[in-house]
Amino acid sequence: MMGHRPERPVGPDVWSTCRELIPAGSVYAFLAEHRDELFPEEMFADLYAATDGRPSVPPQVLACVTVLQALLHHSDPEAALALRCDLRWKAACGLGLYDRGFDPSLLVYFRQRLRRSGDPNRIFGRVGQVAQASGALRARARRVLDSAVLEDAVATQDTITQLITAIRRAGRQVPGAAQLITERCRAADYNDPGKPAIAWNDAMARQELVSGLVTDALTVVAAFEAAATAGELSEDAAQALALLALVAGQDVEPAEGSDGTDGRWRIARKVATDRIISTIDDQARHVHKTVHQRQDGYKAHVVIEPETGLFTGVRLTMATGTGNHEAVVGVDLLAADPADPADPLADPAAFEVLGDTAYGTGDARAALLDAGHTVIIKPAPLRPAVAGGFTIDDFIVDEATGTATCPAGVTRRITRTREVVFGIACRSCPLREHCTTSKHGRTLHLHPHDALLRQARHHWATDPGLTATYRQHRPMVERSIAWLIGADGGARKLRYRGVQRNNLWLHLRAATLNLRRLINLGLTPVQGTWILQPTTG
Numbered sequence: 001m002m003g004h005r006p007e008r009p010v011g012p013d014v015w016s017t018c019r020e021l022i023p024a025g026s027v028y029a030f031l032a033e034h035r036d037e038l039f040p041e042e043m044f045a046d047l048y049a050a051t052d053g054r055p056s057v058p059p060q061v062l063a064c065v066t067v068l069q070a071l072l073h074h075s076d077p078e079a080a081l082a083l084r085c086d087l088r089w090k091a092a093c094g095l096g097l098y099d100r101g102f103d104p105s106l107l108v109y110f111r112q113r114l115r116r117s118g119d120p121n122r123i124f125g126r127v128g129q130v131a132q133a134s135g136a137l138r139a140r141a142r143r144v145l146d147s148a149v150l151e152d153a154v155a156t157q158d159t160i161t162q163l164i165t166a167i168r169r170a171g172r173q174v175p176g177a178a179q180l181i182t183e184r185c186r187a188a189d190y191n192d193p194g195k196p197a198i199a200w201n202d203a204m205a206r207q208e209l210v211s212g213l214v215t216d217a218l219t220v221v222a223a224f225e226a227a228a229t230a231g232e233l234s235e236d237a238a239q240a241l242a243l244l245a246l247v248a249g250q251d252v253e254p255a256e257g258s259d260g261t262d263g264r265w266r267i268a269r270k271v272a273t274d275r276i277i278s279t280i281d282d283q284a285r286h287v288h289k290t291v292h293q294r295q296d297g298y299k300a301h302v303v304i305e306p307e308t309g310l311f312t313g314v315r316l317t318m319a320t321g322t323g324n325h326e327a328v329v330g331v332d333l334l335a336a337d338p339a340d341p342a343d344p345l346a347d348p349a350a351f352e353v354l355g356d357t358a359y360g361t362g363d364a365r366a367a368l369l370d371a372g373h374t375v376i377i378k379p380a381p382l383r384p385a386v387a388g389g390f391t392i393d394d395f396i397v398d399e400a401t402g403t404a405t406c407p408a409g410v411t412r413r414i415t416r417t418r419e420v421v422f423g424i425a426c427r428s429c430p431l432r433e434h435c436t437t438s439k440h441g442r443t444l445h446l447h448p449h450d451a452l453l454r455q456a457r458h459h460w461a462t463d464p465g466l467t468a469t470y471r472q473h474r475p476m477v478e479r480s481i482a483w484l485i486g487a488d489g490g491a492r493k494l495r496y497r498g499v500q501r502n503n504l505w506l507h508l509r510a511a512t513l514n515l516r517r518l519i520n521l522g523l524t525p526v527q528g529t530w531i532l533q534p535t536t537g
Helices: 027-038 041-047 059-072 076-085 087-093 105-116 122-134 159-173 177-184 203-229 235-250 326-335 362-370 450-462 464-485 499-520
Strands: 142-151 252-254 265-267 285-288 294-305 310-318 352-355 374-377 396-398 403-405 411-413 419-421 443-445 523-526 529-532
Touching: 027 059, 027 087, 027 122, 027 499, 027 523, 041 059, 041 122, 059 076, 059 087, 059 105, 059 122, 059 499, 076 087, 076 105, 105 499, 122 310, 122 499, 122 529, 142 326, 142 464, 159 177, 159 203, 159 235, 177 203, 203 235, 203 265, 235 252, 294 326, 294 464, 294 499, 310 326, 310 464, 310 499, 326 352, 326 362, 352 464, 362 374, 362 450, 374 464, 396 450, 411 419, 450 464, 464 499, 499 523
Parallel strands: 142 352, 352 374
Antiparallel strands: 142 294, 252 265, 285 294, 294 310, 396 403, 403 411, 419 443, 523 529
């Protein structure tokens, strides 16, 4: 049952008695004065049962604590302690001086209610409505797409640890698996929380351990595969079995001279494309933000209005997978941005869209142009087959006739799979050494949107206005990203596991940063609406 704010606080009202101690213009002071307008009680009514029962902590208090927690990137115990001891937190939440707050576990339940509701990101949405109503986004027809890597909250596990942990998990969650493991699995003591006691500096001992663990894993999977296929296992049990099967196959391969049927396996001399890095958080992945920078975690995708620095859209996804690519998620987020910032139900707007090379794919450009946007996205650099030699732009492609002509003047047809094979014509070509090192000659692989990509590269190279606009708005975007990850980078490290929990955190974090930014711009409620009233002096 939803609780309501008591008529009288526990002890002296902190905001009334200590107002001069709370920094003016801060998020604390703003919440102390306007939390009822910002987070009306009915906003959270669907999270609670309508029947009689024990009243909860008022949701407005929980919302304010959650906002401050996300702003300062506090843990649940840190946030609960601050609410109990910090006058600023008490004032922001409307508590009395002697109010002892609540147990940290209540924040876990509140986030769980939000996550399982029909509108889990309502706090971000509410702050967005306030931004729209205030006019902060009015006539702001420019958006920047970007992303940041957020590090996961678990340790990356090696192959042996993952195999052992996955077998133990199957033993706990799959009915009958624990007995099977005890009777038939001998590679390790799966009741021992540590690693097996072997000579770890002995390559043969390590391979024997890997072989035994893979054999045990496959034994468990085979024993319950039929039950999982028939739908006889619970969701948790089926997931544990699927994870075990995945871990047993992603990092190992048959040993030299074996096909795996004899039970001999070794650590694979490769890295799986979508490798699970921890069985504790099976959605965390390796991330290559740049060629030289590798991290483990998730990707935070953002849409930023570059003049105000406000986040107009955010989403957290796994770090790998075609559907999680920046260009795919960025276009999707942009489609939800309303045409009239004062009307969140309006059709999507036509923006001037800026982004780095990650958003410059042919599919993304085509989608943005089809939606009516103006695209200012840095093209990816071309890599010639021979250092300093010809790139694909040195070939003339005629889509009308379905042909392509090389720098030497040889013309070939574009195949159904959009390849152009010059083959034998390259054998005696005087330009061969500047074009290809393949003994079969040069072959072009044309993108379905090749003409669009060529045009983008040409405009970027010849129109200085594009690069000037791009560079003009990067500083504010970089500042917004810096706010997101924190001044010391502390908020880059996530506190939760899985996409859903961390996506909720990302929306809360963006909402609090937006709120702080709007307050700095002079956000004030006047006669039931919101305005920006810049301070003077």
